Amino acid sequence: MASDFLADLLDTADFRVGVAWLSLDGTPRLLHHQDERFYAASTMKVAVMVAVHQAVERGELALTDKLPLTDRYVSVADGSTYQLDPDDSDVDESYASGSATVEHLVEQMITVSSNEATNLLIAALGGGDVRAGVAKAAEAQRRLSATGSQLQRPIGDLAANGTGLSNLVTAYDLAAGLGRLVSGQVAGPAATEAMTATLCRQQRVETIAAGLPAGTRWGGKNGWVDGIRHDSGVVWPPDAPPYALAVCTADFGADETAIALIRTVSARVYAARSEFNA
Structure with missing residues (x-):
């Protein structure tokens, strides 16, 4: 179902679009190709964060644990090592010291979408075994109500990708998962509070956040690669119940076209926030 206030935008888009606008209890407010599967890009990092806090x-990890930093990662496909493309590198000042805490890496993974931090945390989840780490992240994704999504490899694992292992997501899963996360359904109170605060420190603000009035509380995680642009978040309006929104896009010509669509969906959803029951 797609409401009239978005039909002109969604029905005329000449690229793939999936939208899910949900109450935090999972009640649909607007759905449009919500179960279509897209390459997940960095949206899968929310599941890694949940797995770390779980x-x-x-007692398997501590946020204060220090992890040694490396630029070489192990493939889940064949155990070979690989490096991330330099264009995708997003190291920060911690790399000069040779180690970083789990807490710092979670912050970098979510707020600036660090690929290095993501792969280090996946390995740590498995005690150095990347396959075990991916399995724990995948289980966390399932607890996030990811009925149509999958998490099968770390970032940049081309050997795994070549065997068909990939990370996929749907707009419905992204929205439902964030609703469950901030509602305390995937972890205890302390972890829920910490993860919600991390999402609210998101520094990429060109899509969902850009469609909201200045000062509106929100938090979320986006993802992008060539031809892919997603964003998902929870919004806490001051005058209406909070809601979860996810927009997935693919196969567009210009990146700005997808950015503008997501931004417009966010703005129109916010404008319609009081027309729906919680």
Whole structure:
């Protein structure tokens, strides 16, 4: 179902678009190709964050643990090592010291979408075994209500990608998962508060955030590669119940076209926020 206030935008788009606007309890407000599967890009990092906090709750990791930093990662396909494309590198000042805490890496993974931090945390989840780490992240994704999504490899693992292992997501899963996360359904109170705060420190603000009035509380995670642009977030309007929104796009010509569509969807959803029951 797609409401009239978005039909002109969504029905005329000449590229793939999936939208899910949900109440935090999962009640649909607007759905448009919500179950279509897209390459996940960096949206899968939310599941890694959840897996890390679940491991902390089990006593398997501590946020203060220091992890050695490396620019070589292990493929889940064949155990070979690989490096990330220099164009995708996003190291920060911690790399000069040779180590970083789990807490710092989670912050970098979510707020600036660090690929290095993501792969280091996946390995740490498995105690150095990347396959075990991916399995824990995938289980966290399932707890996020990811009925149509999959998480099968770290970032940049081309050997795994060549065997068909990939990370896929749907707009519905992204929105439903964030709703479950901030509602405390995937971790305990302390972890829920910490993860929500991390999402609210997101520094990429060109899509969902850009469609909101200045000062509106929101938090989320986006993802992008060539021909792919997604964003997902939770919005807390001051005069209406909070909601989760996810927009996935693919196969567009210009990146700005997808950015503008996501921004416009966000603005129109916010404008319609009071027309729906919580």
